[in-house]
Amino acid sequence: MFDKLEDLVIRYQELMSTLSEPDVASDQDRFRRLMKEQSDLAPIVEAYQKYKKEKQNIEDSLALLDEESDEEMRELAKEELNDSKANVEALEQELKILLLPKDPNDEKNVIMEIRAGTGGDEAALFAAEIYRMYVHYAEGRGWKVEMLECEEIGIGGMKSVTFMISGQGAYSIMKYESGTHRVQRVPKTESGGRIHTSAITVAVMPEAEEVEIEIDENDIRIDVMRASGNGGQCVNTTDSAVRLTHYPTGIVIYSQTEKSQIQNKAKAFALLRTKLYDLELQKAHDAEAAERKSQIGSGDRSEKIRTYNFPQGRVTDHRINLTLYKLNDIMNGDIQEILDALIAADQAAKLSNLEQAS
Incomplete structure (x- = not known):
């Protein structure tokens, strides 16, 4: 799943770069296709970025627990660690749903x-x-x-x-x-x-x-x-x-x-x-x-x-x-x-x- 997500991030960045080119809007059909693809990928990329941020928070909290002796700081780190673990679990589920195959008719009237x-x-x-x-x-x-x-x-x-x-x-x-x-x-x-x-x-x-x-x-x-x-x-x-x-x-x-x-x-x-x-x-x-x-x-x-x-x-x-x-x-x-x-x-x-x- 994560290999696929990394590929989607690369594709999203390519789309953003292409859409910023001045001559793209001259071909309206191509412009609409690119905008549609970018719009479809945006929620997936956003959720994945949040996921990676929470994973980094977990690593930082664990490192702080290893190094920190102050009890009050340790309690704060534990609290942040638990919050991030819960967020990671929720985001994993959200990403699985976002990656489900889409019905090609879903966007239609x-x-x-x-x-x-x-x-x-x-x-x-x-x-x-x-x-x-x-x-x-x-x-x-x-x-x-x-x-x-x-x-x-x-x-x-x-x-x-x-x-x-x-x-x-x-x-x-x-x-x-x-x-x-x-x-x-x-x-x-x-x-x-x-x-x-x-x-x-x-x-x-x-x-x-x-x-x-x-x-x-x-x-x-x-x-x-x-x-x-x-x-x-x-x-x-x-x-x-x-x-x-x-x-x-x-x-x-x-x-x-x-x-x-x-x-x-x-x-x-x-x-x-x-x-x-x-x-x-x-x-x-x-x-x-x-x-x-x-x-x-x-x-x-x-x-x-x-x-x-x-x-x-x-x-x-x-x-x-x-x-x-x-x-x-x-x-x-x-x-x-x-x-x-x-x-x-x-x-x-x-x-x-x-x-x-x-």
């Missing part, structure tokens, strides 16, 4: 798709609430949310909604939300006061760029029509709705959220690219089934990942056995504690796999 499952209207109402939960969370982080597709029902629910979250590292955080979300509560339409269980599915897909997915226009039928639906936040009543049908996969994309046909067409193609890219990722995941099972946030959408129990005011994430009694806060977008716990569990699982492999 995400496209999320929420679909009502079992539970009829109650599932559609819950889908709309989960959509709002993610919007509140994203906006709290300063991320941008843009709706791409939506099918509403008249009572304020959503049969399905697809939206993009744009922000640095959005996929690295939101990917853990993929799966089946279950709600337990008394529906507003239930006169007998019985608790019902409904479910929705959430798919989290990294946004695909044009260079990653090429679409043959001969494989697509494009239809233009009037927007339709119940109105509300999803529909503009114009003649600008666009439907794409992708013959090889059978994927159908319907975009009507913008007033401009050109904008709806651009959104539809962006969503089609992402869905085709996601199909490729799913195939890769299926080919690595054993590895996928050992990871959190693996993209398995059939997995029941979380239960929102309204009578008890609790939310339970079943993958890590985490239960929080702050349902109202969570439904208002306060999901960071859950996400942090999932990220930590995923990192621990990956570290364990690496240690077993070595």
Whole structure:
């Protein structure tokens, strides 16, 4: 590990030197690549420098204990020695995590798709609430949310909604939300006061760029029509709705959220690219089934990942056995504690796999 860290420090210094050259900024693509690499290496180099400083402190403290006879000075040296040993241990763990192989999609924007499952209207109402939960969370982080597709029902629910979250590292955080979300509560339409269980599915897909997915226009039928639906936040009543049908996969994309046909067409193609890219990722995941099972946030959408129990005011994430009694806060977008716990569990699982492999 330390040989690799020394190599990364050398590479970081090379990058800093290159980026300081006056002509580098003239090639914007190269400049962006170098800046991205420098940004990725910076936290690793910083942690390694702290590690080396603490190791030096340990050596200095041990030397002082050998030489010093004054009891008060010896106590100070012992205290500093213990602090540095604890810091070294923590920094070693941090460096192991920083050196874990990165998901190449982690820095991308995400496209999320929420679909009502079992539970009829109650599932559609819950889908709309989960959509709002993610919007509140994203906006709290300063991320941008843009709706791409939506099918509403008249009572304020959503049969399905697809939206993009744009922000640095959005996929690295939101990917853990993929799966089946279950709600337990008394529906507003239930006169007998019985608790019902409904479910929705959430798919989290990294946004695909044009260079990653090429679409043959001969494989697509494009239809233009009037927007339709119940109105509300999803529909503009114009003649600008666009439907794409992708013959090889059978994927159908319907975009009507913008007033401009050109904008709806651009959104539809962006969503089609992402869905085709996601199909490729799913195939890769299926080919690595054993590895996928050992990871959190693996993209398995059939997995029941979380239960929102309204009578008890609790939310339970079943993958890590985490239960929080702050349902109202969570439904208002306060999901960071859950996400942090999932990220930590995923990192621990990956570290364990690496240690077993070595």
